[in-house]
Amino acid sequence: MLKVGIIGVGAMGTQHFLRIMNKINGATVVAVSDINEARAKEVIAPYEGVRYIADPYALINDPEVDAIVIVSIDSTHEEYCLEAIKLGKYIFCEKPLSASAEGARKVVDAEMAGGKSLIQMGFNRRFDPAYEELKALVVSGKLGEPLVAHCAHRNANYPAQYDDVVAVTGTAIHEIDTMSWLVGDYFTKAQSIFPKCSRHSKNENLHDPQIVMLTTSSGMVISCEIWTNCQYGYDIRCEVLCEDGTATLPRPARVDVCTANTHYTGMTSDGLGYFAEAYDREFQAWADACNNDTYCAAAASAWDGYCAAVTTDAVLKSQKSGAIELVPLTESPDFYK
Ligand code: ISE
Numbered sequence: 001m002l003k004v005g006i007i008g009v010g011a012m013g014t015q016h017f018l019r020i021m022n023k024i025n026g027a028t029v030v031a032v033s034d035i036n037e038a039r040a041k042e043v044i045a046p047y048e049g050v051r052y053i054a055d056p057y058a059l060i061n062d063p064e065v066d067a068i069v070i071v072s073i074d075s076t077h078e079e080y081c082l083e084a085i086k087l088g089k090y091i092f093c094e095k096p097l098s099a100s101a102e103g104a105r106k107v108v109d110a111e112m113a114g115g116k117s118l119i120q121m122g123f124n125r126r127f128d129p130a131y132e133e134l135k136a137l138v139v140s141g142k143l144g145e146p147l148v149a150h151c152a153h154r155n156a157n158y159p160a161q162y163d164d165v166v167a168v169t170g171t172a173i174h175e176i177d178t179m180s181w182l183v184g185d186y187f188t189k190a191q192s193i194f195p196k197c198s199r200h201s202k203n204e205n206l207h208d209p210q211i212v213m214l215t216t217s218s219g220m221v222i223s224c225e226i227w228t229n230c231q232y233g234y235d236i237r238c239e240v241l242c243e244d245g246t247a248t249l250p251r252p253a254r255v256d257v258c259t260a261n262t263h264y265t266g267m268t269s270d271g272l273g274y275f276a277e278a279y280d281r282e283f284q285a286w287a288d289a290c291n292n293d294t295y296c297a298a299a300a301s302a303w304d305g306y307c308a309a310v311t312t313d314a315v316l317k318s319q320k321s322g323a324i325e326l327v328p329l330t331e332s333p334d335f336y337k
Contacts, residue, residue, distance in 0.1 A: 002066055002067055002290050002291050003027075003028060003065055003066045004020055004028065004030065004065070004067050004068070004069055005032070005053070005060065005062060005065035005067070006033070006069045007033045007034070007056045007059060007060075007068065007069070007070050008034055008071035008072035009071070010071070013034070013069075013072075014043050015272055016283070017032065017044075019280060021047055023280055023283075024283050024287050026291050027067075027287035027290075029044075029047070029050055030049065030064050030065060031051045031052075032051070033052070033053050033054065033058075037052065057083060060083045060084050060087065065089070066290070067090040067092070067290050068084045068089055069091075070092070070093045070094060074170070075099045077093055077096065077097060077098060077099075078097065078099070078107055081107045081110075081302075082106065082107060085110045085114055085118055085119075088114065088118065090118050090120075090286075090289075090290040091118050091120070092122060093121055093122060094122040095121060095305065096169050096170075096305065096308065096309055097121060097302060098305075099169070100309065100313060101312075104305055104306040104308075104309035104310070107302055107306070108302050108303055117302075117335075120282075120285075120295070120296055120299045120301070121301065121305045122282070122300075123174070123181070123299075123308075124278040125275065126177075126178070126181055126278075126300060127277075127281040127298070130249055133250075134240065134247055134249050135181070138182060138183065138242065139184065142244075143243070143245040143247060144242045144243030144245075145243050146183050146241070146242045147242060148222070148240075149179060149182075149220065149241065151178075151222065151223065151224040151238045151239075152225040152227070152235065152237040153172065153174060153224065153226050154225075154227040154228075154230040154232075155171065155227070155271060156231060156234055157229055157269070159202075161203075162202070162206060162228055162229075164207055164316075165316060167208070167228050168192075168212070168226070168315045168316055169316075171228060172312065172315065173308050175212070175226070176212075176214070176224075176311045176312065176315075177307075177308045178238075179238075180304070180307060183218075183240075185218050185220065186307055186327075186330075187216055187307075187314075188217050188329065189214070189215040189325070190212065190213065190214055190215075191213040191318045191325065192210060192213075192316075192322075193211040193212075194210050194319075195207075195209060195210070198227075200230075200231055201229060202229065206229075208229050209227035211223060211224065212226060214311070214327075232267075233267040233268060234268055234271045234274050236274070251265075285298060303333070303336035307329055310327055310329050311327050311329070
């Protein structure tokens, strides 16, 4: 039984805690750390034997803890990964790997120096059945070479502090990792475009929606619309244009209603619920890999986390310059192949 320690039990960390306790075979949570002690204690209260450890470093070093789940604030991911790598413990790290490409590189270098792949990144869409099907079709070559893709990532409503930086490092980063995985290529150019801003944008530091344009090393162009306060629901779209046809991500099945000369299908605003199956599958894959003392090849690695950070850095640079920025990426080192 894999004994897990979780750092951070906010909305997503709590869901990960409950998922491991109730749905994942071969894993259980033995310790939780969070700056909000009262909240952490409330989350673990119904579960016997789960300890609250105030200091995240003490949790990582705790002898009972075999593996760490990092769901704390973004700026802390890098330091907790580095500490767990020192101890050779397996890590599940929510995105981003670090707040900067430089920091992400430090983590990759430390992991390579230790000689063992320890980090699985929380890029959950790699475990979503709809995305898996789309990728399988695109890589099968049945539709010919992929040329262009259009993605949209829409959240119903975001907290007032969400700004242009988090819209990239927290939201656009999903499109960045997903598309690089889907087409099996890395990015060489990135550009940020700010269209006319919606009146629903909650502060002057958020241009909502915004467009991120990406070019891959093979020349594919990918447009990503990032809209964090679209109001109407959680909506994820992806269409890939190939030489001999197009492939589009299906939307989740919902009841189809006809009434009063209207025809509609419902939708959700809950992003965690939308991808619940993907989260379950990524955690089961992680627990199985840790229990077999191996690494889950289907998951995103620290190198993927690094590539995403280099790309988001270039997008942030373009937000300021307005220009197309180079993404300084290369093929992955052999360690990650
Ligand atoms: C959040 O962190 C997620 O991971 C969600 O999937 C995404 O939709 C949201 O924009 C992010 O803030």
